[in-house]
Amino acid sequence: MRLTFSGGVHPREAKDATKALPIEAFEAPQVLVVPLLQHIGAPARAAVKAGDKVAKGETIGEPGGFISAAVHAPVSGTVSAVEPRLGPGGRKIMAVVIENDGEDRWADGTNVKRDTSSLDADTIRNIASDAGLVGMGGAAFPTHVKLSPPDNKPIELLLVNGAECEPFLTADHRLMLEEPERIAFGAQLAARAVSAARIIFALEDNKPDAAETLEKAASKIPSATVVTLPTRYPQGAEKQLIEAVTGRQVPSGGLPMDVGVLVQNVGTCAALQDACAFNVPLIERITTVTGPSAGRPANLRVRIGTLYEALFERVGFAGAPRRIVMGGPMMGMAQGSVEVPVTKGTSGIVLLDSVPGDVWRACIRCGKCVRACPVSIVPSQISVFLERGYVDEANEIDMLDCIECGCCTYVCPARRPIVNWIKAGKAELAERRAREREGAK
Amino acid sequence: MSGLVIASVVALGGLGVIFAIGLALANAKLAVHRDPLTQEILELLPGANCGACGLAGCAAYAEALAAGKVPANLCAPGGAELSSQLADILGVEVEDQEGAFAIVHCNRSEAKQSVDYHGIKDCKAALLVRDRIYDCEYACLGLGTCARECPFDAIVMSPEGLPIIIEEKCTACGVCARVCPKDIISVEKSTSFVHIQCCSRDKGGVARKNCRRACIACGRCAKICPVDAIEIKEFLAIIDYEKCISCGKCVGECPTGAIGNYRQMRRRKASVA
Numbered sequence: 001m002r003l004t005f006s007g008g009v010h011p012r013e014a015k016d017a018t019k020a021l022p023i024e025a026f027e028a029p030q031v032l033v034v035p036l037l038q039h040i041g042a043p044a045r046a047a048v049k050a051g052d053k054v055a056k057g058e059t060i061g062e063p064g065g066f067i068s069a070a071v072h073a074p075v076s077g078t079v080s081a082v083e084p085r086l087g088p089g090g091r092k093i094m095a096v097v098i099e100n101d102g103e104d105r106w107a108d109g110t111n112v113k114r115d116t117s118s119l120d121a122d123t124i125r126n127i128a129s130d131a132g133l134v135g136m137g138g139a140a141f142p143t144h145v146k147l148s149p150p151d152n153k154p155i156e157l158l159l160v161n162g163a164e165c166e167p168f169l170t171a172d173h174r175l176m177l178e179e180p181e182r183i184a185f186g187a188q189l190a191a192r193a194v195s196a197a198r199i200i201f202a203l204e205d206n207k208p209d210a211a212e213t214l215e216k217a218a219s220k221i222p223s224a225t226v227v228t229l230p231t232r233y234p235q236g237a238e239k240q241l242i243e244a245v246t247g248r249q250v251p252s253g254g255l256p257m258d259v260g261v262l263v264q265n266v267g268t269c270a271a272l273q274d275a276c277a278f279n280v281p282l283i284e285r286i287t288t289v290t291g292p293s294a295g296r297p298a299n300l301r302v303r304i305g306t307l308y309e310a311l312f313e314r315v316g317f318a319g320a321p322r323r324i325v326m327g328g329p330m331m332g333m334a335q336g337s338v339e340v341p342v343t344k345g346t347s348g349i350v351l352l353d354s355v356p357g358d359v360w361r362a363c364i365r366c367g368k369c370v371r372a373c374p375v376s377i378v379p380s381q382i383s384v385f386l387e388r389g390y391v392d393e394a395n396e397i398d399m400l401d402c403i404e405c406g407c408c409t410y411v412c413p414a415r416r417p418i419v420n421w422i423k424a425g426k427a428e429l430a431e432r433r434a435r436e437r438e439g440a441k
Numbered sequence: 442m443s444g445l446v447i448a449s450v451v452a453l454g455g456l457g458v459i460f461a462i463g464l465a466l467a468n469a470k471l472a473v474h475r476d477p478l479t480q481e482i483l484e485l486l487p488g489a490n491c492g493a494c495g496l497a498g499c500a501a502y503a504e505a506l507a508a509g510k511v512p513a514n515l516c517a518p519g520g521a522e523l524s525s526q527l528a529d530i531l532g533v534e535v536e537d538q539e540g541a542f543a544i545v546h547c548n549r550s551e552a553k554q555s556v557d558y559h560g561i562k563d564c565k566a567a568l569l570v571r572d573r574i575y576d577c578e579y580a581c582l583g584l585g586t587c588a589r590e591c592p593f594d595a596i597v598m599s600p601e602g603l604p605i606i607i608e609e610k611c612t613a614c615g616v617c618a619r620v621c622p623k624d625i626i627s628v629e630k631s632t633s634f635v636h637i638q639c640c641s642r643d644k645g646g647v648a649r650k651n652c653r654r655a656c657i658a659c660g661r662c663a664k665i666c667p668v669d670a671i672e673i674k675e676f677l678a679i680i681d682y683e684k685c686i687s688c689g690k691c692v693g694e695c696p697t698g699a700i701g702n703y704r705q706m707r708r709r710k711a712s713v714a
Contacts, residue, residue: 090571323557336556336571356559389589417561424566 005243007374008232009407011167011330013206017297018170018290023178025301026314028075028100032305034060035087035095038343039134040141041067048096052079057110057281060096063129069142069344070132073098074283074303076105088326088333088340095341098305109279116189116276121147124193124276131275132282132344136267137161137172137236138327140345143268147193149257155194156260159245160187160269162203162210163229163236166328169348171286172266174299176203176210179270180217186269188221189276194262199224201266202245204231233330234405238263240374252401267347282344287311291351293321302342308349309338321351330406361414369408369418375401379408379418386421391428399425478530479507485526486516489592493517493614506531517541517628518593518612540631541613543595543606547581547625548638548654548699550601563589565622577651579640581625587617608707634687634704635680642675649697656699662691 037043044061048054054073061071077100084092119127129144149155160183164172176183183201191199199221201214205228218224229235229244239250241263248259256263264272267285274280283304290297295316302311308324325332326340329350342349369379377398385394399422408418483503490498494515496505505511506527514524514535521540528535555576558567564586567574574582583602595610596617604617604626618626625640637656641648645657658676663669670684671691678691678700692702 086572090569092572333570334559355557358559420560420566423569424561424563427569428565 003227003229003244004232005235005240005374006376007372007407008234008240009372009410010232011410013231014167014290015170015173015206017294018168018288018299019173019207021170021174021297021299023174023286023299023301026303026306026311028104028303029306029310030100031080031307032074032098032100032303033085033095033307033339033341034071034074034098034305035085035093035341035343036061036071037087037093038071038140038304038345039069040139041065041069041145043094044068044071044132046082046094046096048079048082050079050081053077054079054098055105055107057283058107059130059132059281060098061132063142067142067145069134069140070130070281071096072132072281072283073107074305075100076103077101086337086340088335088343088346090333090336095305111278111280114277114279116185119189119192119276121193121195124189124272127275127279128193128272130281131271131279133268133271133275134282134344135265136271136285136344136347137265138166138331138345138347140343143264143272146262146264147190149194149262153257154260155196155257155262156198157246157262158187158191158194158196158199159241159256159261159263160199160201160266161236161238161241161263162201162207162214162266163241164207165204165231165233165235165237166330166332166348167233168290168350169288169328170290171288171299171347173207173210175266175270175286176207177213180210180213182270182273183214183266184217184221184224184269185277186271186273187224187264189272190262190264190269191223196262197223200245201226202229202241203227204229204235206231233407234374234403237374237403237405239403252398285342285344285346287342287346288348289315289351290348291321291325292353293317293319293351302346304342304344306342307338308335308340308342311342311349312338315351317351319353321353322355323352325350325352330410331404356417357415360416363416364414366413368411368413372407372411374405374407375403377401379422382425383408383416383418383421386425391425391432394422394425395429399429402426476504476507479503481530482506482527485519485523485530487518487523487612489518489612489614491518491592491612491614491616492619493612493616512536517614520612541628542608542611542631543613543615543617543626544629544636544703545581545604545606545626546636546638546640547579547603547623548701549575549577549580549652550599550603550654558584565620568622575651577641577643577648577655579623579625579642580652581623587621587626590616590620592616608710629682632687633680633682633685634702634707635685635689635692636701636703637678637680637699638701639677639699642677644676648676654697654699656695657697659696661694661696662700665690665694 042064047062048060056076058073060073077098080099081097085095087093125144125147133143134140215226287302295318324335363380382394402422486499494502496502513527524535562584564582564584585598588596593610595607596604613628615628639656641655648655649657658673663671668684670681689702692700
């Protein structure tokens with residue numbers, strides 16, 4: 001059986017520049033800007049104020065609710081300000097600015113070995129929450145929430161996502177090659193937290209070397225297997241991965257837990273093992289800085305809060321970049337500034353040498369987007385509605401099922417910015433609903 | 442042959458008669474009762490469904506009027522003429538309705554564009570990925586959402602990408618003010634002639650650096666105002682239209698030209714016409 005999902009595209013992979021480069025530790029810069037909202041959910045509340053001394057790993061932001069994540073100091077030093085700073089979403093968000101004292105002094109109780117054999121599900125969840133873990137594939141959804149399925153939705157299978165289907169990015173690839181034990185160990189802990197009987201490590205067939213190392217690490221776990229999937233974007237999207245591996249479809253508006261599956265990114269698993277075995281919170285991540293305009297592309301282990309400009313000093317430019325994209329080129333967000341910090345969800349920074357055209361034409365109903373759509377909606381018709389501002393009509397034909405993967409826009413011969421419309425349409429719909437709720441009050 | 446013709450005529454004619462009876466019965470039984478008063482009012486209303494009255498479109502306003510729940514002078518597009526007509530039909534007195542126009546509180550034509558934006562031409566969509574397009578974070582994004590949403594085609598975008606209100610067409614329905622994500626449009630009475638053309642709440646120096654026509658909160662307008670109608674709030678001059686007598690003294694006093702005198706503009710236009 002061919003393990004795949006319906007729809008999808010196969011963009012040029014462009015991973016050669018960095019896939020053979022070992023992960024390099026990037027030295028923490030002088031000043032770090034740590035946003036209090038790096039995840040999906042409520043922003044964290046600042047737990048420090050300007051002038052406070054902080055140690056590495058100390059909590060500087062308390063979760064602002066259940067769907068929220070704690071934020072920790074990535075270095076030791078002094079808090080110079082707690083103020084709105086530019087975030088990767090193009091908006092100013094509250095951030096803790098830390099002057100690095102260069103000592104890298106750990107906070108009490110962090111970075112000490114802990115016996116994980118006795119940890120039960122609740123404890124693992126609490127550790128994940130205290131360590132500020134979020135999904136590190138890019139979406140940054142708080143991990144402890146995913147580890148807390150309701151009793152009526154038992155989890156049977158843990159899928160460890162190493163697909164890394166976005167072009168250019170190799171951070172997960174290098175992690176699987178260099179530190180497969182961390183991933184395997186973290187996966188076992190995640191499986192224990194949700195009582196999943198099976199673990200499947202899934203990755204694309206363009207990473208045979210990583211499949212080998214994972215195979216070796218997984219062979220020590222009796223319930224684990226490794227599956228290799230055909231390279232196809234968006235293989236790494238949660239619901240598509242589940243469809244490819246298990247053949248189950250997550251219902252419209254549903255979650256993976258509805259089909260008994262939990263999906264965790266390989267980076268998240270590695271971070272979970274750090275948190276459980278060493279009490280190390282999420283303060284650094286692996287980021288691929290690459291692209292045609294990057295001078296010396298690299299896979300860097302970067303502290304959260306490092307500004308892009310510091311990374312660019314290390315990487316250098318090959319010609320002036322026309323566009324700086326956080327994440328991969330398919331789903332990533334173009335940035336308007338280099339003074340944007342690396343956050344927990346920054347899987348890569350891609351320096352592109354071109355900008356999208358501003359000219360598009362009318363939809364010719366060729367249906368390419370319909371075939372490419374991995375969630376089987378009709379992007380062409382939705383785009384036609386939204387182009388004219390018909391948000392309700394677009395909603396009636398399942399606009400909200402869109403996962404914003406960008407396949408439709410990628411294949412469109414009329415170069416229509418379909419995802420752009422859909423994102424704006426979703427925001428407009430949310431605004432209208434909020435207004436209606438207010439009106440009803 | 443003729444038998445076939447007669448048979449089909451009888452059959453189809455018979456079917457027609459049966460359906461006609463069915464329709465007539467349905468019409469009698471399922472008739473929707475429309476209040477003639479509501480209908481009459483609805484025909485008078487402009488039909489733009491702009492929502493300026495505060496109700497969900499013209500039909501809702503007509504119903505509410507017929508039921509006597511709302512005053513007859515809420516329809517901004519219809520203006521004074523409509524409200525007096527409505528008052529006649531309904532047999533009520535209405536207060537005089539003053540004319541009003543949408544006013545754009547940004548004049549950033551010389552401000553520098555700080556980032557490239559390549560997405561769809563919609564201000565709200567741009568704000569999903571950017572907090573600004575020009576250096577000034579309060580500035581008009583210039584992508585024309587207001588012009589597109591205006592039900593009366595009363596807004597055109599200038600070459601610099603600023604909305605220009607065509608006052609002959611503007612009915613003060615306020616849709617533009619509602620859709621503008623930067624909140625730079627407001628609806629003000631047509632008897633107010635002096636307006637601050639800036640929304641920057643940046644400190645003076647920052648505002649000036651970002652835009653040569655910014656309000657730098659120097660306070661000279663507030664000082665010269667004979668009726669104390671101007672107050673500096675959050676580094677921005679705010680006119681209290683209740684007090685303002687539209688004398689225009691502040692306009693000449695402003696060092697950056699951030700205050701506009703619409704009396705001159707309107708007069709100029711009138712003389713051209």
